Amino acid sequence: MIAETRDGGFTETTYREAVRTAIREALLSDDRVFLMGEDVGRYGGCYAVTKGLLAEFGPERIRDTPLSEGAFVGAGIGAALGGMRPIVEVMTVNFSLLALDQIVNNAATIRHMSGGQFAVPVVIRMATGAGRQLAAQHSHTLEGWYAHVPGLKVVAPATIEDARGMLSAALADPNPVIIFEHVLLYAVAGKLPAVPAPISLTGAAVRREGHDITLITYGGSLPKTLAAADSLASEGISAEVIDLRCLRPLDTATIVRSVSRTRRAVIIDEGWRSGSLSAEVAARLMEDAFWELDAPIGRVCSEEVPIPYPRHLEEAALPQAAKIVSAAHVALGR
Amino acid sequence: MGEFVMPSLGADMEAGILVEWLKRPGETVTRGDIVAVVETDKGAIEVEIFEDAIIDRLLVDVGTKVPVGTPLASLRTIGQAGAVGPVAAAPPGAAAPKEQATPLPPPSATIVRPAARPAGMPAAGDATRPYASPAARRIALERGVDLSGVIGSGPGGAVISIDVEKAAGATKPRAAERGPDLAAMRRAIGAAMARSKREIPHYYLSRVIDLTKATAWLESANAPRAPAERLLLQVLTLRAVALALRSRSGFNGFHTATGFRPSERIHIGTAVAIRGGGLVAPAIHDVDRLTLDELMGRLRDLVARVRAGTLRSSELTDPTVTVSSLGERGADALFGIIYPPQVAIFGFGAPALRPWVVGSAIEPRTIMTASLAADHRVTDGHAGSLLLADLDRLLQQPAQL
Numbered sequence: 001m002i003a004e005t006r007d008g009g010f011t012e013t014t015y016r017e018a019v020r021t022a023i024r025e026a027l028l029s030d031d032r033v034f035l036m037g038e039d040v041g042r043y044g045g046c047y048a049v050t051k052g053l054l055a056e057f058g059p060e061r062i063r064d065t066p067l068s069e070g071a072f073v074g075a076g077i078g079a080a081l082g083g084m085r086p087i088v089e090v091m092t093v094n095f096s097l098l099a100l101d102q103i104v105n106n107a108a109t110i111r112h113m114s115g116g117q118f119a120v121p122v123v124i125r126m127a128t129g130a131g132r133q134l135a136a137q138h139s140h141t142l143e144g145w146y147a148h149v150p151g152l153k154v155v156a157p158a159t160i161e162d163a164r165g166m167l168s169a170a171l172a173d174p175n176p177v178i179i180f181e182h183v184l185l186y187a188v189a190g191k192l193p194a195v196p197a198p199i200s201l202t203g204a205a206v207r208r209e210g211h212d213i214t215l216i217t218y219g220g221s222l223p224k225t226l227a228a229a230d231s232l233a234s235e236g237i238s239a240e241v242i243d244l245r246c247l248r249p250l251d252t253a254t255i256v257r258s259v260s261r262t263r264r265a266v267i268i269d270e271g272w273r274s275g276s277l278s279a280e281v282a283a284r285l286m287e288d289a290f291w292e293l294d295a296p297i298g299r300v301c302s303e304e305v306p307i308p309y310p311r312h313l314e315e316a317a318l319p320q321a322a323k324i325v326s327a328a329h330v331a332l333g334r
Numbered sequence: 335m336g337e338f339v340m341p342s343l344g345a346d347m348e349a350g351i352l353v354e355w356l357k358r359p360g361e362t363v364t365r366g367d368i369v370a371v372v373e374t375d376k377g378a379i380e381v382e383i384f385e386d387a388i389i390d391r392l393l394v395d396v397g398t399k400v401p402v403g404t405p406l407a408s409l410r411t412i413g414q415a416g417a418v419g420p421v422a423a424a425p426p427g428a429a430a431p432k433e434q435a436t437p438l439p440p441p442s443a444t445i446v447r448p449a450a451r452p453a454g455m456p457a458a459g460d461a462t463r464p465y466a467s468p469a470a471r472r473i474a475l476e477r478g479v480d481l482s483g484v485i486g487s488g489p490g491g492a493v494i495s496i497d498v499e500k501a502a503g504a505t506k507p508r509a510a511e512r513g514p515d516l517a518a519m520r521r522a523i524g525a526a527m528a529r530s531k532r533e534i535p536h537y538y539l540s541r542v543i544d545l546t547k548a549t550a551w552l553e554s555a556n557a558p559r560a561p562a563e564r565l566l567l568q569v570l571t572l573r574a575v576a577l578a579l580r581s582r583s584g585f586n587g588f589h590t591a592t593g594f595r596p597s598e599r600i601h602i603g604t605a606v607a608i609r610g611g612g613l614v615a616p617a618i619h620d621v622d623r624l625t626l627d628e629l630m631g632r633l634r635d636l637v638a639r640v641r642a643g644t645l646r647s648s649e650l651t652d653p654t655v656t657v658s659s660l661g662e663r664g665a666d667a668l669f670g671i672i673y674p675p676q677v678a679i680f681g682f683g684a685p686a687l688r689p690w691v692v693g694s695a696i697e698p699r700t701i702m703t704a705s706l707a708a709d710h711r712v713t714d715g716h717a718g719s720l721l722l723a724d725l726d727r728l729l730q731q732p733a734q735l
Contacts (some may be wrong), residue, residue, distance in 0.1 A: 263467070263494070290468050291471075291472040292469050293467055293469055294467040294469045294470065294494035294495050294496075295488060296489075333488045
């Protein structure tokens with residue numbers, strides 16, 4: 001069912017397959033786990049993540065839902081309160097706005113409102129981001145909105161390892177976890193250890209070590225940032241790349257440690273600049289690393305426009321490797 | 335926007351090493367201010383600026399060797415907004431600050447371009463505040479480094495951590511490294527003199543001058559003076575050369591690719607020997623307009639600074655003519671080699687008591703051989719003879735000098 005080939009302890013796979021493998025593993029290992037969402041069953045998922053799971057696990061555990069995000073996310077929260085471990089798939093972050101009340105007012109608050117009597121161990125997965133010519137209503141990047149809310153954990157797996165490993169860690173968490181999967185990452189191919197090591201849900205990761213500048217990013221912007229770091233390396237500029245991984249809580253210690261060494265930072269965030277997660281990261285650096293800085297902190301964000309439909313305009317609106325390289329040059333004074 | 339460039343401090347100079355910046359971005363400089371120190375074959379030279387301006391950006395790092403003519407700093411005219419200071423300071427109608435003042439990649443709205451200079455910097459009273467990063471400030475505080483003396487390599491010329499670390503690690507090079515590299519100076523003298531001999535058709539004249547009146551006048555003039563204020567014979571000869579040149583323009587100026595250009599002003603390159611070997615001939619400016627006492631002061635200052643290795647760029651580039659005096663213990667006569675692009679050099683041998691015919695008698699007189707080497711492309715021996723005769727006549731009336 002899942003196309004995997006063994007190769008010296010590593011498995012050739014894709015981000016999409018890694019998510020599917022993680023869901024399947026969760027379903028196999030814990031009876032309380034079930035998957036619920038629009039088109040996850042018969043259609044196999046809008047992004048083909050859940051293809052084949054209905055046939056393997058049946059309609060009780062792979063549940064197609066009506067087009068009503070408020071209803072099925074609320075149902076997932078209720079199931080979690082009732083002792084289940086639901087994985088709720090919201091097709092994209094764009095549609096999650098219809099479920100904001102359930103997520104922000106219920107999932108995030110019930111433990112607090114109940115004086116600790118009730119936990120909400122729900123996992124909500126959703127696709128996010130632009131880059132597929134889906135126009136302004138289907139290209140949002142709203143991770144920063146969710147990362148604003150106490151009571152939620154917000155993660156953004158940017159690598160195949162994290163796509164594979166973060167789900168089980170999220171299900172093990174007694175509180176609600178939101179997983180953002182960038183639409184451009186699903187097709188990314190790579191290798192995974194045949195037996196993956198357990199992965200922590202929180203904490204940032206240094207994806208590339210360097211000493212001249214720190215590039216801080218997450219999610220779908222990680223490949224662009226790594227490409228920018230390659231380009232900078234060809235000029236003799238050594239860029240460290242940090243993948244935030246977990247957007248709430250933020251791993252301030254890791255970014256402060258890196259920037260204290262490189263003394264310069266550029267934050268790459270597909271969200272709009274105003275009030276973005278990049279603003280929060282920049283503020284943390286100001287609070288905790290001001291005396292380590294050699295240059296103002298740079299940011300590469302999306303243009304402050306509804307994301308355009310035409311390809312050339314969409315590309316121009318989003319962070320790209322060339323923009324990241326330019327921002328690094330500014331920070332380095334070159 | 336102007337530029338402050340690596341000067342040519344001699345016909346033989348092709349490149350120089352920037353040793354020290356004495357001004358910082360944002361500082362206002364006036365004509366004649368010393369802006370930088372440049373290491374040349376003649377030693378460390380203090381380089382002056384020749385306009386009133388504001389230093390905009392420093393373009394060359396300390397320790398860098400750059401060819402003559404390379405821009406070392408960009409300048410802006412006073413009142414013009416630039417990389418430093420608030421834009422609001424620009425007068426109405428002044429050009430907007432040019433992008434080249436802060437060379438940055440092409441604009442893109444998503445790249446949040448940090449202000450090249452702090453936008454919130456107060457307009458007044460803070461112009462000399464060092465523009466330094468937070469890290470540079472912290473390290474400077476910890477290691478006791480004065481930020482105002484550190485040259486920035488960061489965005490917009492900001493002082494950043496590595497600059498402070500370098501400054502803290504390095505002993506101040508200035509005093510220790512001053513003073514010429516004699517081997518390099520010898521090579522430079524050789525190159526300039528070879529070029530002169532190759533390119534300039536010299537002719538040589540000499541005239542034996544009776545200095546009895548001049549030395550007698552000097553003796554009486556010095557009698558009431560404290561030793562430190564006494565005049566040297568060299569002051570009289572320099573002054574006489576300057577006055578003689580006033581009416582003989584073919585000996586004072588520069589010969590370049592476009593021909594001879596006489597100079598209105600008379601800046602005499604005064605050859606000064608350096609202990610241990612080596613020779614420089616920095617200018618004393620406008621010798622024809624100085625009193626003897628002023629000239630003596632300049633001469634003392636010049637000799638002291640040659641020994642200390644603190645010459646200024648204009649002193650090396652400005653001489654319009656050269657005088658070389660061997661002094662009392664020197665040889666009888668000296669025939670010089672013209673220092674390009676000048677066209678004449680005077681040589682004064684050692685004055686000595688000699689038998690001399692005065693009227694119909696032989697008397698002991700103080701005699702000195704004066705020589706002139708001049709450029710045949712500009713003048714002939716006849717004109718040179720007249721010049722030496724003028725010089726002789728002037729030295730016979732020392733009170734008029």
